[in-house]
Amino acid sequence: MPTEILYHRPALAQRLAKLIMQVAVGSAASSGVFLAAPRRTGKSTFAREDLRPALEAAGAIVLYADLWKDLTKDPGVVIVDAVRETIGRNQGYITRLAKASGMDKVTVGGLSFSLDKIGMGKDIDLTTALTALSDESRQMIVLMIDEAQHAITTDEGVAALFALKAARDELNSSKHHGLRVVCTGSNRDKLAMLRNSKDQAFFGAAMVPFPTLDRDFVEWFCTHVDLPQPLDPANVFVLFQESGYRPELLGAAADEIRFDLMLAPENVPERFAELVRAQAEELNANLKKVIHSLTPIQSAVIRVMSAKGEDYAPFEAPTMELYAKAMQRAGIDPAEIRVEVPGVQQALIALQEKKLVWKASRGVYAVDENVIVDLLRGDGLLEGLY
Ligand SMILES: Nc1ncnc2c1ncn2[C@@H]1O[C@H](COP(=O)(O)OP(=O)(O)OP(=O)(O)O)[C@@H](O)[C@H]1O
Numbered sequence: 001m002p003t004e005i006l007y008h009r010p011a012l013a014q015r016l017a018k019l020i021m022q023v024a025v026g027s028a029a030s031s032g033v034f035l036a037a038p039r040r041t042g043k044s045t046f047a048r049e050d051l052r053p054a055l056e057a058a059g060a061i062v063l064y065a066d067l068w069k070d071l072t073k074d075p076g077v078v079i080v081d082a083v084r085e086t087i088g089r090n091q092g093y094i095t096r097l098a099k100a101s102g103m104d105k106v107t108v109g110g111l112s113f114s115l116d117k118i119g120m121g122k123d124i125d126l127t128t129a130l131t132a133l134s135d136e137s138r139q140m141i142v143l144m145i146d147e148a149q150h151a152i153t154t155d156e157g158v159a160a161l162f163a164l165k166a167a168r169d170e171l172n173s174s175k176h177h178g179l180r181v182v183c184t185g186s187n188r189d190k191l192a193m194l195r196n197s198k199d200q201a202f203f204g205a206a207m208v209p210f211p212t213l214d215r216d217f218v219e220w221f222c223t224h225v226d227l228p229q230p231l232d233p234a235n236v237f238v239l240f241q242e243s244g245y246r247p248e249l250l251g252a253a254a255d256e257i258r259f260d261l262m263l264a265p266e267n268v269p270e271r272f273a274e275l276v277r278a279q280a281e282e283l284n285a286n287l288k289k290v291i292h293s294l295t296p297i298q299s300a301v302i303r304v305m306s307a308k309g310e311d312y313a314p315f316e317a318p319t320m321e322l323y324a325k326a327m328q329r330a331g332i333d334p335a336e337i338r339v340e341v342p343g344v345q346q347a348l349i350a351l352q353e354k355k356l357v358w359k360a361s362r363g364v365y366a367v368d369e370n371v372i373v374d375l376l377r378g379d380g381l382l383e384g385l386y
Pocket residue numbers: 003005006007008038039040041042043044045046186246247248
């Protein structure tokens with residue numbers, strides 16, 4: 001399956017676009033919408049290829065910031081760049097913004113207006129920039145932030161979110177044409193941190209579990225895959241579910257079959273199933289290896305964190321008791337168990353280094369990926385820890 005060939009979901013995109021743009025009475029959609037789905041299931045592809053065009057067709061200007069595209073760039077800078085880029089695309093926006101910021105001379109004498117002036121702590125803040133864009137275009141602005149959780153790992157990212165909150169409140173007043181912020185990410189717990197506490201920028205925003213690719217996608221895949229022997233969509237759908245709804249695993253298995261010149265056509269479906277399963281297992285096996293090499297306290301910490309999810313509070317007394325319980329369940333002699341704050345702190349650092357745990361800028365933690373939780377639960381390692 002060449003990567004440029006995509007299965008589109010226009011109906012889903014239109015429904016979401018409506019949800020995002022039209023605010024129903026009593027709806028929190030104007031606070032922003034959060035879309036969460038596991039890793040490698042097609043979130044970014046959908047956001048760029050389906051949702052963005054649907055929003056544009058519905059009359060919005062769409063700004064897109066991918067916080068993972070360049071990890072050397074601060075998330076706050078990426079968000080500001082998305083705004084600069086859109087403004088820079090149109091002379092009308094630039095002129096309006098230059099005037100709004102007191103640079104009347106922009107149109108005379110070729111004095112050029114620098115987009116560098118836009119940003120947090122710069123001459124022109126995000127609210128001013130987005131307001132100019134809104135007033136000039138008379139369109140609703142939708143800012144899509146991919147991997148939005150990354151914003152709360154740096155101070156500048158957090159500042160950008162607060163700046164956006166201010167901009168959103170201004171643009172959603174009756175004087176302008178509205179600003180919606182759509183955040184996507186692979187981990188619900190992490191995304192939830194952007195909207196859970198009152199001091200977070202998107203308090204109360206709607207969390208939408210983003211639908212994974214479905215049976216129709218598998219039908220489409222089987223029709224277009226073009227192997228020496230056709231695949232049965234019903235069987236492939238089972239494989240697709242087993243492997244976590246990740247299109248790449250199907251694509252890679254098909255590639256291997258294409259290059260296997262010795263394979264008899266009648267054996268294609270069976271070989272395909274083998275290849276998909278083998279890849280899914282390999283991914284999990286690597287993760288399991290890491291999990292099984294943890295020290296007792298590290299293991300206890302990740303298990304309790306997995307069990308508690310959003311409610312996880314690392315150093316509270318009941319949590320400390322749960323760590324002890326987790327260690328006991330792992331077969332450690334109760335007389336030898338001693339759980340203390342420095343030990344937990346160290347375990348948290350080690351788990352971060354192993355990429356099992358993720359830390360937001362304010363010392364809030366989450367399990368890095370939902371598969372980790374699923375694996376632990378599947379192995380019965382979360383029992384009794386809720
Ligand atoms: N609609 C689709 N049709 C065909 N292939 C797809 C589709 N959506 C995604 N894919 C393929 O699946 C893979 C993952 O897609 P994508 O990067 O969009 O997922 P993601 O959920 O954003 O991943 P990540 O968690 O890494 O951000 C890509 O190789 C992409 O080509």
